[in-house]
Amino acid sequence: ETGVTQTPRHLVMGMTNKKSLKCEQHLGHNAMYWYKQSAKKPLELMFVYSLEERVENNSVPSRFSPECPNSSHLFLHLHTLQPEDSALYLCASSHYPANYGYTFGSGTRLTVV
Amino acid sequence: AQSVSQHNHHVILSEAASLELGCNYSYGGTVNLFWYVQYPGQHLQLLLKYFSGDPLVKGIKGFEAEFIKSKFSFNLRKPSVQWSDTAEYFCAVNARTGGFKTIFGAGTRLFVKA
Numbered sequence: 001e002t003g004v005t006q007t008p009r010h011l012v013m014g015m016t017n018k019k020s021l022k023c024e025q026h027l028g029h030n031a032m033y034w035y036k037q038s039a040k041k042p043l044e045l046m047f048v049y050s051l052e053e054r055v056e057n058n059s060v061p062s063r064f065s066p067e068c069p070n071s072s073h074l075f076l077h078l079h080t081l082q083p084e085d086s087a088l089y090l091c092a093s094s095h096y097p098a099n100y101g102y103t104f105g106s107g108t109r110l111t112v113v
Numbered sequence: 114a115q116s117v118s119q120h121n122h123h124v125i126l127s128e129a130a131s132l133e134l135g136c137n138y139s140y141g142g143t144v145n146l147f148w149y150v151q152y153p154g155q156h157l158q159l160l161l162k163y164f165s166g167d168p169l170v171k172g173i174k175g176f177e178a179e180f181i182k183s184k185f186s187f188n189l190r191k192p193s194v195q196w197s198d199t200a201e202y203f204c205a206v207n208a209r210t211g212g213f214k215t216i217f218g219a220g221t222r223l224f225v226k227a
Contacts, residue, residue: 042216
């Protein structure tokens with residue numbers, strides 16, 4: 001366990017489905033992040049939340065919708081995804097503004113069929 | 114815009130060989146620098162970090178990295194690799210005035226032959 005827990009570990013969904021990814025941390029961090037990890041590409045920052053406020057939305061399509069109900073929980077709601085959205089979705093947390101490094105979760109392997 | 118470049122996508126070494134993975138970034142301001150490692154089937158974890166002070170930083174498992182400001186580089190080194198170092202290594206840069214944005218390189222896959 002890393003201190004950042006992501007569920008589910010694997011998800012297969014059809015293009016018309018609605019699903020949600022969950023991330024939870026109890027490290028006392030005040031910032032949480034969603035990253036997308038695709039093969040042979042750099043990690044892509046999707047969303048950043050600090051103190052439950054979204055502070056970064058990196059031009060992510062609206063079929064991805066984040067939610068941060070409190071400083072310990074972060075969700076990524078998925079709706080009408082495309083096959084090219086298949087990837088490993090990573091949640092991370094850190095202190096802000098002093099970023100001493102991220103703690104990552106194990107990720108959710110998403111396959112869109 | 115900030116970017117991070119890792120020179121090698123794949124590196125293959127024999128055990129006991131020395132390792133150096135290159136990382137260059139583009140950003141003119143003050144930065145925090147990181148190396149992360151992802152062992153097969155495991156999560157990304159922090160290997161080492163540089164914020165200020167001695168430009169030679171030491172991390173876990175015998176790794177070290179040197180920040181050369183004039184070259185915008187933060188190369189990762191290990192004098193003698195082991196089979197267990199087989200992993201993917203990511204360089205990352207966080208601009209101190211860049212708010213929350215940490216930019217990652219594309220990663221270098223290291224395979225160490227036993």
